[in-house]
Amino acid sequence: MELGFDREHILLRQMLKEFTENEVKPLASEIDEEERFPKETVEKMRVAGIMGIPFPEKYCGEGGDYIGYVTAVEELSKACATTGVVLSAHTSLCAGPIFEFGTEEQKEKFLKPLASGEKLGAFGLTEPNAGTDASKQETIAIEDGDYYIINGSKIFITNAGYADIYVIMAMTDPSLGTRGITAFILERDMPGFTIGKKEKKMGIRGSATCELIFDDVRVPKSNMLGKVGYGFKIAMKTLDAGRIGIAAQACGIAEGALEETITYVKERKQFNRAISKFQNTQFVLADLATKIDAARMLMYRAAYNKDNNISYTKEAAMAKLYASEVALEVTNKAIQLHGGYGYSREYPVERMMRDAKITEIYEGTSEVQKMVISSYLLK
Amino acid sequence: MKIVVCVKQVPNTANVKIDQQTGTMIREGVESIINPDDLGGLEAALKIKDQNNAEVIAVSMGPLQADKALRECLAMGANRAILLSDRAFAGADTWATSLVLAKAIENIKPDLIIAGRQAIDGDTAQVGPQIAEHLGVPSVAYVNEINLNMDSLIVKRMFEDGYQTIKVKTPCLITVLKEINQPRYMKVQKIYTAFRDGLVEVWDNSKLNIEQENLGLKGSPTRVKKSYTKGVKTAGKVFEVSPKEAVQIIVDKLKESYIL
Amino acid sequence: MNNYKGVFVYIEQRNHRIQNVGLELLGEGRKLANKLDVPLMACVIGHKIDNEVKVVESYGADFIYKVDHSILETYVNETYTKALSKVINDVLPEIVLVGATTLGRDLAPRVSSRLHTGLTADCTSLDIDENKQLLMTRPAFGGNLMATIICPNHRPQMSTVRPGVMVKPDKNELNQAKIVEIEVPFTETDMNVEVLEEVKEDKSKINIEDANVLISAGRGIGSKENMKQIDRLAELLTGEVSGTRAVVENGWLEKERQVGQTGKTVRPDLYFACGISGAIQHVSGMEDSNLVIAINKNPAAAIFEVSDIGIVGDGSKVIPALIKELENIRK
Secondary structure (H helix, E strand, C coil), rough: CCCCHHHHHHHHHHHHHHHHHHHHHHHHHHHHHCCCCHHHHHHHHHHCCHHHHHCCCCHCCCCCHHHHHHHHHHHHHHCCCHHHHHHHHHHHHHHHHHHHCHHHHHHHHHHHHHHHCCCCCEEEEECCCCCCCCCCCEEEEEECCCCCEEEEEEEECCCCCCCCCEEEEEEECHEEEEEEEEEEECCCCCCEEEEEEEEECCCCCCCCCEEEEEEEEEEEEHHHHCCCCCHHHHHHHHHHHHHHHHHHHHHHHHHHHHHHHHHHHHHEECCCCCCCHHHHHHHHHHHHHHHHHHHHHHHHHEEEEEEECCCCHHHHHHHHHHHHHHHHHHHHHHHHHHHHHHCCCCCCHHHHHHHHHHHHCCCCCCHHHHHHHHHHHHH | EEEEEECCEEECCHHHHHCCCCEEEECCCCCCEECHHHHHHHHHHHHHHHHHHCEEEEEEEEEHHHHHHHHHHHHCCCCCEEECCCHCCCCCCCHHHHHHHHHHHHHHHEEEEEEECCCCCCCCCCCCHHHHHCCCCCCEEEEEEEECCCEEEEEEEECCEEEEEEECCCCCEECCCCCHHHHHHHHHHHHHHHHCCCEEEECCCCCCCCCHHCCCCCCCCCCEEEEEECCCCCEEEEECCCCCHHHHHHHHHHHCCCCC | CCCCCCCEEECEEEEEECCCHHHHHHHHHHHHHHHHHHCCCEEEEEECCCHHHHHHCCCCCEEEEEEEEEHCCCCCHHHHHHHHHHHHHHCCCEEEEEEECHHHHHHHHHHHCCCCCEEEEEEEEECCCCCCCCCEEEEEHHEEEEEECCCCCCCCCCEECCCCCCCCCCCCCCCEEEEEEECCCCCHHHHCCEEEEEECCCCCCCCHEEEEEEEEEEHHHHCCCCCCHHHHHHHHCCCEEEEEEHHHHHCCHHHHEEEEECCCCCCCCCCEEEECCCHHHHHCCCCCEEEEEEEECCCCCCCCCCEEEEECCCCHHHHHHHHHHEEEEEH
16 A cells, blocks of 8 residues: 555655665574574664654654554564564553553653663563453552552563563452553562563564563552553553554565565476466465455554544454454465475475464454454444 | 765666566666665765764755655755756766766865765766866775874775775865665654655756856767667577587686676 | 877886786777777886886887876875876877776776866777777666767767776787876875875685675585685686585585575676586575576586576586686686
């Protein structure tokens, strides 16, 4: 979708393509094999201003917009879905809610270093017993004078250990159900806050996905994000926006896989001709390209809505639902068109398929997205 | 300190393909980029700006589309961008081009002028030294390292087999190779502000006042008599011959392709 | 314009070593001078250059213009520009040829600008047309296009030519030239530049992606011992050595020299594939090379589909023969 992109977005995409080609692509396979967090890349992203695209300069951001930010997630994910999600979790899930719901003091203290890229962010909602049923929070926060004491654990947290700032949900009043959940800003070095087990994952293996453990962590009241009992609302709004980022990641993965496949089928010869000459190859590619474009349109529409203060919850859910499906289909067919070589780790497409799967699950499973969409339809 | 960087917008010649049927160059779809050696020059200027209080002014002679290249220079950190554009400039060879750039630079009065060694479309490496000649300032070409030293520069001038370390007084002009540094990425914040109105100043000949007979095609001592593509690349030949004959075939081909 | 006569060649010397390109241009210069029926002149600039002038004489110039001054001991653009411009203004040749070395490509533009005349760079061929004009043909657009340039209304017509393009004439110790010493009045203000030091360097580690010529080895080479042949070939063709994944995994070559899917993508002017089968993982890394020459025992090897010249044969016979021939040519 080139219509609707301003010159700024086009120039931004040019920069991101160069950055991805030079800094991200060469490491993609290695960080997947070694399950290594791309620390050096994040530092380079900081220098280029990629870590704070949608935030105002007043808060050390780049003064850009959501469209520019999801463009970054998309372009990075074409080469490396891990790098894409590092950015997405940091921007949408941590810096995002602090920008939307934080006090001036909190923005001064936490948003500025996040937007400038000096510090990395993460978000903790999911628990061992609270996945799709996010309201079943077992992490509790008990008031104690000017503090809350937090006990409990979170799992599957992206950027865990490398992040300095964490937006965490905890139950302040179990009797109130979802209205008893409150959001807090935690810092890595708070006593009692430790990083637990690192998950061994199918894909986005470079992403640090770990358990967070809270053992009598004393969090000052000034770190409460939003009001008491508003945590669930904040989490849901945060995930709405985060979904657009994941849709962008899924689009990127699909586009990357398609590009690799197009190059491959032009080179690979069987039966005395390039396999790109066979109609089967051509028809499959045509289908995939069309679906990817459709997914991108949904994704950019959601981002556009957000930038223009138009309601975007349903649109974001549609984008993520569709893009993640497309990512899985495209990467699967990409491997197929590569034949035996596609199954080999020498070629990137098998990693792309392993990376794609998670987009149907995190930040709300596809089933959750369907719940969101249907609730709008059946109002 | 005022630094002028001469920048040219060029087609990315690495991506130009030849039409197999007609043997002509396919220019559509070839993106326009900042000439790589010029990008090295801009980065060198920005590095100086980072460490001293310098103003970096990007100057380009070209059609109005070259605005894009100048916006990129601004997004990388140049303070000012000037586009020298006038229909009368068209068809200029390196002499006439360097004259236009020199007249513009005279207006700006910089301490240092940095130009890329050569453009990937013209490949002549002439404009830089010719600008210096028009301006009457010393020039050092093929510079791979720059160090400021009060009112002079200490630079490393590369030769095929080594280098000279040269001290040159400012104002002066140096030409640099793209290998001199790794250009920085455009900064996101600057990309979002690069397209503001008026940020790229456009100067035509009414500002430079160059005599008609020195402008454009008329003002160019050299001109193109004809141009042609080298010919469609035909499928290769395979030879099953004795080693002696094989060597002859290979050597002939190497000579034909100027490798020998 | 009619006052300008003669073909003039600038003979570059650095540290008292004459650059071959200057002598090659004497060869071409003679052809042009004969076509125009005019004298061939050479010019040597430097300090204490009598030996260099003698060498030039043995390569066949009719006149040699010599500028000898202490300020010219080391090349500096300003002083050399002043010297060469003065000589040209005294002599008024219609054609001036300069070798397109890093020095020549720096000197010629300033001289041409000072003389307000045209300069065409990196010419690959020169000729005279029916109007006695110089036709200068050169590549442009990164080599995708050839252009023939003329300089109709300005003199001299100047041209730089790359080393290795023209042919050196035969040396003849009996050749005699008229040697003319030209005085150039240098003053202090002529040097705004100070050469602090001059260093000779051995080109150390090269990136294969920057190499113009790559001699590439595949498993068909047979053994690490045989890599020596590949090294020698690379040396003779001023190129770099690269290889396939198989060769790297066998420990015959460093990983930095691997070309292919899990190695590097290269597009040199010459890619010489020795004992390489041409598997797609390798080919994808080199198929954009300008000229591909391949040697392989197997006539069905896939590498032949992407080569311009394919030799079906035993590399262990062809390569040594090629090396011998190249060594001969060098002499």
